[in-house]
Amino acid sequence: CRNLILILGDQLSADISSLRQADPEADVILMAEVMAEATYVPHHKKKIVFLFSAMRHFAQELRDAGWTVNYVQLDDTDNSGSFEGEVRRAVRRLTPERVVVTEPGEWRVLENMRHWQDDLGLPVEIRTDSRFFCDASTFRGWADGRKQLRMENFYREMRKSTGLLMEGDKPAGGKWNYDAENRKPAKQDLFMPEPLQFEPDAITQDVLNLVEQRFESHIGQLEPFWFAVTRAQAEAAFHHFLDEALENFGTYQDAMLRGEKFLYHAVISAYLNAGLLSPKNVCEKVVEAYYADNCPLNAAEGFIRQILGWREYVRGIYWLKMPGYARENALKGSRPLPAFYWTGETSMKCVQEAVGQTLEEAYAHHIQRLMVTGNFALLAGVDPVEVHEWYLAVYADAYEWVELPNTLGMSQFADGGLLASKPYISSGNYINKMSDYCENCDYNVRKKTGEGACPFNALYWDFLDRHADELGTNPRLGQPYATWRRMPDDTKQEYLDSAKAFLAKLDAGERV
Ligand code: FAD
Known part of the structure; x- marks a missing residue:
């Protein structure tokens, strides 16, 4: 083949940058469930099911759209257990001209990828992940020369540059931040919304069986498993949030109630981070809801701040400060984590x-x-x-x-x-x-x-x-x-x- 395109487990977006200018006739997509990633911390069983199932569904959607997908399941006999090993095997099998991949979300994996070109002896193109509002180099530009890297300042810049909840050059409603209205305790309520839940289909059922057998020692309850595992399901779950919970999202954002696991939260972070939902799209939908009078400004602004502000800001900090960041311990904490x-x-x-x-x-x-x-x-x-x-x-x-x-x-x-x-x-x-x-x-x-x-x-x-x-x-x-x-x-x-x-x-x- 011409290009071998590697798609990682949190890159389940049809518009991922690695697929740009790709050609279903000439290129082959590689996806792999690898043990190294599933076990380097003892991930919750539900997390593994979610990712493997969402990957398998995404591979199916790509095939339906005409792509050739080489999908390596965890239990495949020759599975080498690592990304690098799987790329190496695929290169041997398919003799591509080059490897294309979108940058991973983890420093450790990116470091490893940077060696592939030499190790494999063919070009490896690592592309920027364009699913974010702010890429690492733009963040670096923002951070450069600043004494303090406060989220609030970054967020205001992001509001201006995207125009989200902006009226001309002013923030909607005249204020940047309505957090003061978002600190109410909640009351037990019979009509508390619940996130939309989905029945496992045959693909998910296979993965449930696999995880039950292979990750028995991992923590967490496997069932009931109800997460969305496709983009269509994730979008339905998000629309359900828009209709049922967004209105109260801001007001009760900081509240906690016994037995109420979700309150008025969106419960979409797993979907966003795996690529099933687009951050740009969800922000636009919330702005629309505000202008259609479907939610108050403190809810819309509070929600946008989490995604356009916090989510982008922490990612910027991560790429700015790694690898040293992971070892920082300013207060010298040393106690083991309680059992x-x-x-x-x-x-x-x-x-x-x-x-x-x-x-x-x-x-x-x-x-x-x-x-x-x-x-x-x-x-x-x-x-x-x-x-x-x-x-x-x-x-x-x-x-x-x-x-x-x-x-x-x-x-x-x-x-x-x-x-x-x-x-x-x-x-x-x-x-x-x-x-x-x-x-x-x-x-x-x-x-x-x-x-x-x-x-x-x-x-x-x-x-x-x-x-x-x-x-x-x-x-x-x-x-x-x-x-x-x-x-x-x-x-x-x-x-x-x-x-x-x-x-x-x-x-x-x-x-x-
Ligand atoms: P909502 O409350 O409905 O918020 C909507 C969206 O805003 C979230 O889906 C998320 O994408 C985004 N968001 C909100 N707060 C943050 C934040 N501080 N940083 C980044 N995005 C944010 N979030 C993760 O996505 N992955 C993590 O591994 C993660 N670890 C966390 C660890 C700690 C110690 C803390 C304090 C927070 C962590 N968060 C993490 C942030 C936040 O708690 C979750 O994003 C949120 O609880 C997800 O639930 P939700 O979708 O219902 O969010």
Whole structure:
């Protein structure tokens, strides 16, 4: 063949740049399920099913459109287990003139690809991934010479350059950011929307069987499996969100409720990140909904900010700062990740809910990730690498380019404040305000120290005390540090003793 076009598992978009100017008569597409990628962290079973099934469906769609697709299944006898091995085998089989691929979402894989040209002895063209609003070099240009790389500034530039929610050169409604309206706690509601769910078809059923056999030791519940696995299904799921949940998306964005796994969230990140949905398209649809009076501005702006702002910004940071970024540990976290992250077996109701639904669905919404599991790990001084590997493994939407900056930067402050201007920490009070978890918890959120007190309370002050050198002069922490300094010594000591006793129990592997 002329070109061998490699399509990776998160490149399931018909307009992917590797297919540009390709010719179904002359070129062959290669897709491969490889063990190295499925196991380098112990991915959640549902995540593996989602990706393999979506890949198989995409390959089928390409064939239906007239392409020749060489698809290597995980169990194929000669499967070498790595991308490189599969490309090598395909080159031998098909003797192409060159290999074409869209850049991967992970530094490790890109580094490996850069050697292929020499190793294979033929041209390897690595193309920019044009599915994003902002490519790595444009981000670098934005970042160049700036003292601070704040998301908000980047986001405003992106609003201007795309024209999304812009009225002339002004932001719609006159303000750039309606976040202040997006912090309401939610109430239990019989009419809470649910994401659209899909029955597994024969292809998905095959993959379910494969994963059950081959990834038995991986975490997570395999069934019920209800994710979209094709672009048409993912679009239906997104339209369902537009009709049922977008209206309240902004207002309850930070809320958490017992048993409510999705609230008014879109539950589309796995689809976006695998390429089944286009970020440009979903943003345009939300702008349309706003101008058709189908949602308020705080919902539309809040949603656009997540995708046009945060999602693009974390990707920019990732490519700007790798590979060193993955090893940063500004607060020197060193505690192993507690075992309950893998089992949900803890008496802290908030953690139990967040981890429990993660194991069930390979999904938790942002505030659960940030202010429950992330907050706890940060307060407890867990090694950020272990935290990162957990997030990368357990969520269906997790790829290093998006997961690492969110975990290591935003959630664990391990980059020393490059991404977040202050650590996202809180005592039990915030969790109580934003959720109904605490009412149903074995711990008492109002009790500050001692037996039965919510562990977040003492851990919070212990964290601030422990990190006074690094964080004591942070202007955004001025208030809590002033409160801490004003506290009588014996009160301080009670907090510190309480935290110490809790961490000792944690380290001893006792149930906490
Ligand atoms: P919604 O709340 O409905 O938001 C809509 C969309 O906005 C999401 O689908 C997502 O594409 C985008 N978005 C929102 N926040 C972010 C963000 N901070 N960064 C990037 N995109 C964002 N998101 C991932 O896609 N993959 C990850 O591996 C991932 N890891 C995270 C780890 C931590 C510690 C934290 C705090 C956040 C992480 N996020 C990650 C961001 C966010 O939590 C998820 O994108 C979101 O929960 C996905 O659910 P949703 O589709 O219902 O999102």
